[in-house]
Amino acid sequence: MSVEQWGVHELTYSGPSDGNPFADVSLRVAYRYRNRVVTVDGFYDGDGVYRARFMPDRVGRWEYVTSSSAVELDGHRGSFECVPPGPGNHGPVGVHGAHHFAYADGTRYDCIGTTCYHWTYESKEIQELTLASLRSAPFDKVRMCLLPTEGMRPERLPFVGTTPGEVDVEAYDPAFFRHFESRVADLLSLGIQADLILFHPYDRGVWGFDRMKPAEDEAFLRYVVARLAAYRNVWWSLSNEYDFNREKTIADWDRLLQLVQRFDPYQRLRSIHNGTKMYEVFTPYDFSKPWITHQSVQHWDGAEVAAWRSCPKPVVIDEIGYEGNAGRRWGNLTADEMVHRFWQGMTLGGYVGHGESFVDRETRAWISVGGRLYGESPERIAFLREVMAGLPRLSDGDVDPDRxxxxxxxxxxxxxxxxxxxxxxxxxxxxxxxxxxxxxxxxxxxxxxxxxxxxxxxxxxxxxxx
Amino acid sequence: MSVEQWGVHELTYSGPSDGNPFADVSLRVAYRYRNRVVTVDGFYDGDGVYRARFMPDRVGRWEYVTSSSAVELDGHRGSFECVPPGPGNHGPVGVHGAHHFAYADGTRYDCIGTTCYHWTYESKEIQELTLASLRSAPFDKVRMCLLPTEGMRPERLPFVGTTPGEVDVEAYDPAFFRHFESRVADLLSLGIQADLILFHPYDRGVWGFDRMKPAEDEAFLRYVVARLAAYRNVWWSLSNEYDFNREKTIADWDRLLQLVQRFDPYQRLRSIHNGTKMYEVFTPYDFSKPWITHQSVQHWDGAEVAAWRSCPKPVVIDEIGYEGNAGRRWGNLTADEMVHRFWQGMTLGGYVGHGESFVDRETRAWISVGGRLYGESPERIAFLREVMAGLPRLSDGDVDPDRxxxxxxxxxxxxxxxxxxxxxxxxxxxxxxxxxxxxxxxxxxxxxxxxxxxxxxxxxxxxxxx
Known part of the structure; x- marks a missing residue:
């Protein structure tokens, strides 16, 4: 059996299905390449099935051995051959220099993302439409939520149960995750990063996911990381508009970020996204903290990039306002204004993300559900991407002013x-x-x-x- | 002899021409209507001629008597009949309610001005062109300077002499003033207010007019007020961008404003205009001071009007940025952006002034020299003026929300x-x-x-x- 470099190696075992296997059974797998050992968490996938996923980052022979609190899962050994990456596989994206990104094989990554918060919760038709839209759009990252908003009543949730007040936050729905992962894999096949938003404040206690106990948060994060971290296009966004969640403090977010840092064997890109008073005061999370890899900013002014670059981490304005015709200020920019902001931020050495919010078209707002793009900005952003890609760069990723x-x-x-x-x-x-x-x-x-x-x-x- | 209400009554006498008559000879005229007495300063007009000007504000018989340090000018008596105003004469503009303006006859005045700082210094041809442009433009006020900038080398100045370093700031050039007054009168015949900028910081010591001695400032202001205050369309703007003049303190401006307040028998509208860091910090003069009649603001954001209205004086954004194609930020707004700012400020109950700065056309920038208007904003501002004029108002001048x-x-x-x-x-x-x-x-x-x-x-x- 062989797996390509930065691909996913998956192990499957049968084990106990009584009690709450999510909480009761531990499974760890130690992978070894020469003298290098990487240990990953396995996870319960329902119906007595346990899995572990691993992304090998070196070409050659990898061996593994499992350890578990359950006898059936303990002490399994094996090996596989990691072969060179196939075409289009550049590995995961990481930070390059102080303010830029690159794939693991050194290819430059120009972070121009978009946002479709709950596209994976939509009908199969809309999800396919979203993927088709993304195929011809200029975006290389999608911000997307795991958890539903207060108003949604989806058929499946990450947790067990679908009725507010009756959800068991200590058990997960493997079918939800299998579907979600397949969409992450779809994005991967399009060469698009999945910037996974792990928490958000749009719950307001209806589901209670915004105010789980510390142990519940921790178990949830461990499960999510065990299932998803092996996909090389995954990024972790600990929360959207974290400061709108009054149930959690900065210390809570510090702890949750550090938990993901500890659980994730690959150290995927990791940040947290502010919301505070976009049009008045800008109080982001302190991005200089060591568990933050890049600045994930909400702000309307691309010109501020120059100031934010004083922190030696890439600046990504994930929300700069959206093209559209919504009633709210954040969602009714003209294409002119939206693309103006892009050019401001990108030419100053930052990265800017797209969003679209036309509220009266056949499919609902792209930022919420995906679907179809109606705006004029994607074409102009594609042009911007081409211009940026053609610039000669210094070794740290900045444009080379001598050239x-x-x-x-x-x-x-x-x-x-x-x-x-x-x-x-x-x-x-x-x-x-x-x-x-x-x-x-x-x-x-x-x-x-x-x-x-x-x-x-x-x-x-x-x-x-x- | 008769003079219409709010017109100009002028007296002429012969008197001493030796020494420095501007400084040596005092002339005052006390005008009386029934039990009401208004005293005005006369002024030396060169060649042994002295004049005094007076604007009667009541219909009926006015009597006057002169008093002077010179025997030839002292004790002259006479009278004239003040008759009702002719068509188009609504009297001087004053403050109406807390935040609005009206003419003395009660007609509403919608303050939508423009700026042509040195139009009276240009060739006769350009001056006539400016007046022709104003005739078909929607502006009811022009901001204009008495004093030249450091770079100008005009044929005549308010003071005697035309060579930097050799100007006598204690003697005035009557020919300069006669011309300047004729232009103020031309504006009056077009129904346009003359917002006279008495000082400005664009001298930088070249002429020295920005750093005269207190007594020189006082004598200059007294002479200017004596000559010009009787024109009912005159406003006093003590300085443009006063805070860019490092030779004067706030206390100096307080004093100069109070001097004008004391000299001016009609209490013409009186303010001072800030310049500080238009795009960063807004630190205007404290407009709540009692000698200030209205807020003369430089700021790019019409939306700030709401905040400034907490001071119970009309808000006039005399500089909100200019339509044009200049290299500097203040002078290259699109018509869209410029008129956008107008609508923001005006619909919040403020007033906004126009300026235009196309630097590569037949005549130079309108804000400096007048000439011809090239922009798209005047037509849109005319439309805005029509809309504002059609709104039903409360007695304090605000729009009546019930209607x-x-x-x-x-x-x-x-x-x-x-x-x-x-x-x-x-x-x-x-x-x-x-x-x-x-x-x-x-x-x-x-x-x-x-x-x-x-x-x-x-x-x-x-x-x-x-």
Whole structure:
């Protein structure tokens, strides 16, 4: 049996099904490659079936041995061959330099995600439509929730039971997870990261998932990590708008983040997302804490990226406002305004995520359910992605100013702009129209302090190369 | 001899021309209407000629008597008949209620001004062009400077001399003032207020007008008020961007404002205009001081009007940014953004001023020199003015919510909006498109808390009437 590098090796055993196997039975598997040992948690998958999943990160022979509180599951041994990755498999994404990302094989990852919070809870039809939409969209990450909101009444939950007040938070629904994992795998096959939102404040005690006991939170996280961490496209977002949950303190979030850090053998990307007073005060989580890998920000102003980069972790504005026609401020940006914010944030060395919230179309708002995209921004974001991908980079991932400068000029309409370029050979310039999606060379080259004439339209960028 | 109400009565006498008559000779004229006495300063107009100007505010017989340090000017007596105002003469503008303006005859004044700082310094041709532009523009006030900037080398100054370093700030150039006054009178004949900027920080010591001695400032202000206060369209703006002048303290500005308050027999509208860090911190002058009649604000955000109205004086955002294509942030707004800011400020019960800064057209930037208007905003501002003029008002000048509500919906594109309307009879609504300049009735009426469908475009307003 062989598994490709960064693929999933899965073990299956039969074991006890009496009592609460989720809580009563422990299963651990130690994987060994030469002198390197990685230990993973197994998990109960219902009907007396236990599984363990593992992502090998080295090509060659791996051996394993199980240990368990149940005799039937203890002491199983075996081995498999890890073979080189297939086409399109670049491994998991990790942090590169201070402010960027790369796949494990060194390929640059330009984090331009989108959000479909509960797309896996929708009808099969809508889920397939979402995947079809994502296939032709420019997004490489999807933010998505495990837990339902207060208003949803889904057929299956991560926990056992479907009636508010009657859910057993100490037992999990394997069928829910098998489905959820298949959607994570679908995203993987599209080359899309699954930024899994583990908690959120939109429960308000209806399900009680926002106010479980510390031991329940811990067991839930352990189970989720055991099932999902082996998928190389998984990221952990401990909570959406964590500060809107009044049942938990910063110390609680610190603890939960550290639990995921401890459970996860692969150290998948890990952050937490603020919500506070988006249009007034910005009080994010302290991203300098060691268990945070990147800054997952909600803020409307892409220009703030420059300040946030003083923390040496990638800046990802996962919510910058959504294109759409919702009644709420966060959900009725024009495409012009939305893409303007993208260009601001991305050209300053940050990453920006998309969302769409048209509330009166055939499928409901993309940010909630997925479905179909109606906005004008995805095409413009695809263009932005191409421009960003074509920039020469330093080894730390920042744009190399000796070879290229990229200035986004914003929503004003100056007839010229003064730039302070590095001295030396002149740069050849192009005017990038971020709305018309055109790139037009300028006749003159420039270096040092210079004034460059412009067509006096809003939403332009200047790219200079030498 | 007769003068119409709120017109100008002028007296002319011959007197001493030796020494420095501006400083050496005092001339005062006491005007009496029944038991009411108004005393004005006269002024030296060169070549041994002295004048005094007076604006009568009551219809009927006025008597006067002069007093002077010079025998030739002392003890002259006379009278004139003040007759009812002619067509279009509504008197001077004053504060109405806490936050609005009205002419002396009770006609509402909707303060929508523009800025042409140095238009009176330009060639005769350009000045005539400016007046022609203003004739067909929707503006009822012009901000304009008495003093030149550091870079200008005009043929005439308010003071004697035209070479930096060789100007006598204790003597004035009557020819300069006669010309300047004729332009103030030209504005008056167009029904436009002249918001006279008495000092500004764009001198940087080149002329030294930004750092005159206290006695020189006082004499200058006294002379300016003596010459100009009688024109009923005059307002006093003590300084533009006063906080950029490091030679003067707040105490200095307090004193200068109080001097104008003391010299001006008509108590013309009086304010001072901030400049500090327009895009960062807003630190205006304390407009609650008793010598301030209205808030003359520089700020880019019309939405702040709501907060500033906590000070019970009219809010006039004289600089909110300019439509144009200048290189500087303040001067390259699109028409969309500029007019958006107007609607924000005006619908919140403030007033907003226009400016235009196209730097590459036949005439230079309107805000500096006047000339021709190139932007798209004046037409939209004319439409806004019409809408504002048609609103039913309470006696304090605010819109009467029992008869009409006006909500500007901003630069977003919601497909509906929730309004909290006063209970009672329903309002008939119209959608106002502030860009297309259309007003479209909605089929349904609304009252109380309601959700109103919208065409999901930016820059709309809703007007409800009952």
């Amino acid at each position: 290229c400068v990229l200035h986004y000029l914003g929503d004003r309409q100056p007839s010229s702009v003064e730039l302070d370029l590095p001295d030396g050979p002149p740069y050849r310039f192009e005017v990038i129209d971020t709305v018309a999606l055109t790139i037009t060379p300028l006749p003159t080259s420039y270096t040092g302090t210079c004034r460059i004439p412009l067509p006096a339209r809003p939403y332009l960028a200047l790219r200079g190369t030498r | 009409c509500v006006l909500h500007y919906l901003g630069d977003r594109q919601p497909s509906s909006v929730e309004l909290d309307l006063p209970d009672g009879p329903p309002y008939r609504f119209e959608v106002i498109d502030t860009v297309a300049l259309t007003i479209t009735p909605l089929p349904t009426s609304y009252t109380g808390t309601c959700r109103i469908p919208l065409p999901a475009r930016p820059y709309l307003a809703l007007r409800g009437t009952r």
